[in-house]
Each structure stands twice: as C-alpha cells, then as structure tokens.
Amino acid sequence: MSQYPAIALIGPGAIGTTVAAALHEAGRTPTLCGRTAHDSLLLRVDNHRIEIPGPILTHPSAVKQHYDLVFVAVKSTQVAEAAPWLAALCSEKTVVCVLQNGVEQRSLFAPYLSAQQILPSVVWFPAQRETGNAVWLRSSPRLTLPDVAESHRVLEALQGTRCEVDVTTDFTQVAWRKLMQNALAGLMVLTGRRAGMFSRIDITGLSLALLQECLAVARAEGAALGDEVPQEILAWFHRAPADLSTSILTDRQADRPLEWDCRNGVIQRRGQAHGIATPISDLIVPLLAAASDGPG
Structure with missing residues (x-):
C-alpha cells in the first residue's frame, strides 16, 4: 500500500460530498461513484467553495481496479442499489466505511460483504444539498468509529484533513x-x-x-x-x-x-x-x- 490508501466513494450526496472534499483538499481525491453524472462536485463551507473534480462514474463496469478503502454514503433505502458497486470496487481486503444513519449498518451490508470488511460509523455534521452538484456544510465535519483494526485505514485516509475522526471503545x-x-x-x-x-x-x-x-x-x-x-x-x-x-x-x-x-x-x-x-x-x-x- 502507498502512503495513503486508494479510495473510492459511493453516493456523492451531502455527506459523501463533504468527505470527498476533505480528501480532495489533502490531495487524496477519491474515485466518485453515483447515479447522476457530474463533471465535478461543489462544497460550500466557511465562506468559500471547494470543487472536487470528477467525473462521477455512473456504472460499475467503468471501475478498473479494486480499492483499499470505500466510503459508502447512500441511504439505508439504497443499499441494494449500491451492491453492484461494492462488487466492482472491493476485494476481500477492502475496508468499507458506512456513512449512514442507524445502528444496523453491519446487518444491512452483511449480504454483500464479509463481517471484517464492514466498518460502521457515526456522522456528526449537518450538510445540506443545495442544487445540482452543490452541498452546504454548516459545521465542522466529524466521524466516530469503533476501536477496531479496520478504523486505522480511515484514520490514515483522513489524517490532516478538515474531517476529524474519533475512535471509541464504546x-x-x-x-x-x-x-x-x-x-x-x-x-x-x-x-x-x-x-x-x-x-x-x-x-x-x-x-x-x-x-x-x-x-x-x-x-x-x-x-x-x-x-x-x-x-x-x-x-x-x-x-x-x-x-x-x-x-x-x-x-x-x-x-x-x-x-x-x-x-x-x-x-x-x-x-x-x-x-x-x-x-x-x-x-x-x-x-x-x-x-x-x-x-x-
């Protein structure tokens, strides 16, 4: 593995765009995968704008490699739709960090991934979709992860970015x-x-x-x-x-x-x-x- 993991992101909505922007600012622009084609994404924060270059891939057949880390930022109602992306992006060594509401992330993704691949998270920031490809981030972004080995890959990816990561034993x-x-x-x-x-x-x-x-x-x-x-x-x-x-x-x-x-x-x-x-x-x-x- 290089200094930073190879990263993809499924679901560039409000939460996904925020994480993609944090990665892009640090020179770790992820591969973007979603339903709608855009040439770029736009995050409005702190009186300035961060443009994340695309393109956004819209079909799993466009994926040409496996990734070390995949962020999944789709709604719980869209997990089945994301399954073909997971198959295309992931090897058995890929860590999949689920940026999603709820306490049942592991069971929702269990039909598509091994238990060791699934990393639940808690998202602590309000981000709102504006129009088209634009998102408004209204506070500093922060994620909380469980204290497991897989969390270190996310810590590595987001180290030094505007997105803070906490790890908790509870x-x-x-x-x-x-x-x-x-x-x-x-x-x-x-x-x-x-x-x-x-x-x-x-x-x-x-x-x-x-x-x-x-x-x-x-x-x-x-x-x-x-x-x-x-x-x-x-x-x-x-x-x-x-x-x-x-x-x-x-x-x-x-x-x-x-x-x-x-x-x-x-x-x-x-x-x-x-x-x-x-x-x-x-x-x-x-x-x-x-x-x-x-x-x-």
Whole structure:
C-alpha cells in the first residue's frame, strides 16, 4: 500500500460530498461513484467553495481496479442499489466505511460483504444539498468509529484533513445517542418544519417523551446513556439554527423514500423485542412509513 490508501466513494450526496472534499483538499481525491453524472462536485463551507473534480462514474463496469478503502454514503433505502458497486470496487481486503444513519449498518451490508470488511460509523455534521452538484456544510465535519483494526485505514485516509475522526471503545453508546437525535428529527417530517419548531413548548414536551422512550430501548440494547441525555439532545435542537433541515425532511419534500425504519422503526422493533412499551413510536412510525411509501 502507498502512503495513503486508494479510495473510492459511493453516493456523492451531502455527506459523501463533504468527505470527498476533505480528501480532495489533502490531495487524496477519491474515485466518485453515483447515479447522476457530474463533471465535478461543489462544497460550500466557511465562506468559500471547494470543487472536487470528477467525473462521477455512473456504472460499475467503468471501475478498473479494486480499492483499499470505500466510503459508502447512500441511504439505508439504497443499499441494494449500491451492491453492484461494492462488487466492482472491493476485494476481500477492502475496508468499507458506512456513512449512514442507524445502528444496523453491519446487518444491512452483511449480504454483500464479509463481517471484517464492514466498518460502521457515526456522522456528526449537518450538510445540506443545495442544487445540482452543490452541498452546504454548516459545521465542522466529524466521524466516530469503533476501536477496531479496520478504523486505522480511515484514520490514515483522513489524517490532516478538515474531517476529524474519533475512535471509541464504546461505539454502542455513541451510535445509540446519535440514533436518538435522528429519531427526534422524524418529527420534522410530520410537521414539514425545520429545527425552529422545537422551540414550541408543546413540541418540547413531545420531544422529551419520545427521547425518554428511545433511551429505554437504547439501554436495553446495551448503550450506557445517562438520564441527562434526552435533555442534552433537545437542547442541541433548541440551539440549532431555525432553518436547519435534516436529510429525512429533505427527502420528504422531494417525495423520495424515507429512512423511517432505520431511524424510527428500529426503536419500535427493538422495543418490542425487549418488552418495552413505545407508544409514541407506535404512533409516528406508521405515519412516517405512509409518508414514505404511500399509497395515496
């Protein structure tokens, strides 16, 4: 292997474009793979623009080599569509870092990769698609990875870039805390409103009740999260810019399939498995599913 791994990226949306820009700035431009052809990608951040050169490959047959590291930044609803790319880009030695919401990344990718290849992550930055190939990054990008050998390849790739990487020995705790944040953002879909709505007293009460429900499930799944976590997550939403959106709201506004199951359905499913009542999830999950999948 050269000083830095050979890198490809599947899914150059908001998160994928951010990671690609961080790599490109450091002279490690990845091979870009996606559904839509663009000559380049554009990231707007800190009052300037970073252009990531393409082209974006749009068919796996265009891939001519295997890569040391593949970032996958597709939605959980698009994993099967990404499978042909994985077959083309990966050897048995490739590490696949999944930049995706949820706590079930390993099981989602298990049909296509060996267990040793799959590296889950937690993404900690808001990036919003603007128009065409442009993305707006609204805070410093950071990833959290589990403390496993495969994480060193990502650390090597992103060393010295604008994308910070943390490694934790308690990945379960971190992943479930982020899932609680994502689950709460599901309320934005049902109202059609951005983060400013959380300042309402009634939404604050509903939010805390949902987060308490999520906390009970997270603890049953082995996440060591304290009683203060629901209030901390809600406080983050209160501090967020009123116009801050989320990927699931953006997808709803564009009438695309929603990641309702990996963000909210999982709370209901895991709650049932542990015998934990989830009355709020029992209400909002069918509404999110209908908003995603119809009919009507």
